[in-house]
Amino acid sequence: MSYDLAVWEGERPADDKTAGRVFDDLYDRLMETETDEPPTERIRDYVAGLLERWCDLTEDDDTSPWSTGPLIGEARGSLIYFPMRWSMAEEASGFAAGLARSMGLVCFDPQLNKLRPQRPRSVRHQHRMQRRLCLGGVDREAFGVSGADVVDRGVGGDPE
Structure with a gap:
């Protein structure tokens, strides 16, 4: 083969x-x-x-x-x-x-x-994907919230 x-x-x-x-x-x-x-x-x-x-x-x-x-x-x-x-x-x-x-x-x-090889993704796309991974699929920019807001609202988990 x-x-x-x-x-x-x-x-x-x-x-x-x-x-x-x-x-x-x-x-x-x-x-x-x-x-x-x-x-x-x-x-x-x-x-x-x-x-x-x-x-x-x-x-x-x-x-x-x-x-x-x-x-x-x-x-x-x-x-x-x-x-x-x-x-x-x-x-x-x-x-x-x-x-x-x-x-x-x-x-x-x-x-x-x-x-x-595949074309590398743009740096902006890579950062957006990293944010989604770090936040369990939530894109902060898409929802207009900061990282602290995400944690405070319970989306990112327990802040403690």
């Missing part, structure tokens, strides 16, 4: 649904064809970065997370769609997604139909 990732050149899609459509189009155009379009320079550089971290399967099938070798053989044009061993997928896919982002490439998980 393997875990697959797709990485491609281009602008990062606005959401997961759009990314799924872009991936399907690229896959059909580049992978489901009789012609083997050579990988672009950026995709070759990306594969080189992956292979700096872990060797190719053709070099060592015990320590390599890749399920196929040579890894560059999974690349066509501006897309690489590559499998990795399930037992190493969490670590390897995390590294692969981070490397893609650092190189300005798009990384997509076709199993979950999700972009990787």
Whole structure:
């Protein structure tokens, strides 16, 4: 069993649904064809970065997370769609997604139909979620009350 990732050149899609459509189009155009379009320079550089971290399967099938070798053989044009061993997928896919982002490439998980890594939430959104967690789901700003008011009204628990 393997875990697959797709990485491609281009602008990062606005959401997961759009990314799924872009991936399907690229896959059909580049992978489901009789012609083997050579990988672009950026995709070759990306594969080189992956292979700096872990060797190719053709070099060592015990320590390599890749399920196929040579890894560059999974690349066509501006897309690489590559499998990795399930037992190493969490670590390897995390590294692969981070490397893609650092190189300005798009990384997509076709199993979950999700972009990787996910865009970080805004700081304001994170603070709002932290308040909700700390107050048992109550958002002070939404109710126009201070922290002391929440405790005094019994929403936040016993003040003692």
